[in-house]
Amino acid sequence: MTDTQLTIRQMCEAYDVTPRTLRFYEAKELLFPERRGQQRLFTKRDQARLKLILRGKRFGFSLEEIRQLLDLYYVGDQQRTQLERTQILARKHLADMQAQRDELQVAIEELKEQMAWGEKRLAELERIDEQNA
Amino acid sequence: MTDTQLTIRQMCEAYDVTPRTLRFYEAKELLFPERRGQQRLFTKRDQARLKLILRGKRFGFSLEEIRQLLDLYYVGDQQRTQLERTQILARKHLADMQAQRDELQVAIEELKEQMAWGEKRLAELERIDEQNA
DNA sequence: CGTTACGTTTACGTTAACGTCATCTGTGCT
DNA sequence: AGCACAGATGACGTTAACGTAAACGTAACG
Structure with a gap:
């Protein structure tokens, strides 16, 4: 139990972030670590949230x-109207992400073409270099 | 010919950016508009570059x-060693983009799951509301 | 019981990517 | 000639996302 509670430094090493970043995320209400006295303890939930953040x-x-996206993953005991809003927001985000994925795919294809062109060009230059040798 | 040359305002309307943004991109050497006097004229090349930027x-x-990515698309008359560096950089960017695409796909699946959960929950709440009616 | 290590709060600093004036400059009407 | 208007050039302002430094708390350890 206490094993899944990470101190700030353990958290930093585990996810390669700085203490400042974690405190900043808490201030922005992205994380909600518990407290032992004044010391922060990051729960399993915080770790999951941090992964999503990164x-x-x-x-x-x-x-x-x-x-806003994070709230979509902690639906637990929302009221109906709130849950409906959550679903609507989720649909919007889903559409965004799918669009971005598709756009990325196009960009990947274009870059591949460019690289093929570059390889062809390199082969030409190599031929010339060999002739001059 | 002169038809493909856009003034700054035409460029802004065409791509939904501000003049400041275009001047900023020029200062950062992402765009290289020609000049008629002191006035900028954005060529077809600049328009293509702006699309890639956005x-x-x-x-x-x-x-x-x-x-750096933009340079990958204007390989024209590079020397051999420079072209080789370009190709290496391109491979790295390609890998990055493919990784991001794959990660996006995972995120999409996860979000879909969450949404299915939400829909199920909504259906439950609806049943209860109807019983109470 | 002092100090070392880890943690906290507060506050000012920094970088990227522009926004927003203020002030000129050239250009096409009328 | 005069004037509106698009465009240019500084220069300072702004926001997000932290970095960094100072000053303080506290718990364990030799």
């Missing part, structure tokens, strides 16, 4: 967007 | 990363 950042989402 | 931003890349 992934969200890699996708280019702002912390504010991420905060 | 897409890169949606992926969460920094302008500096994007600047």
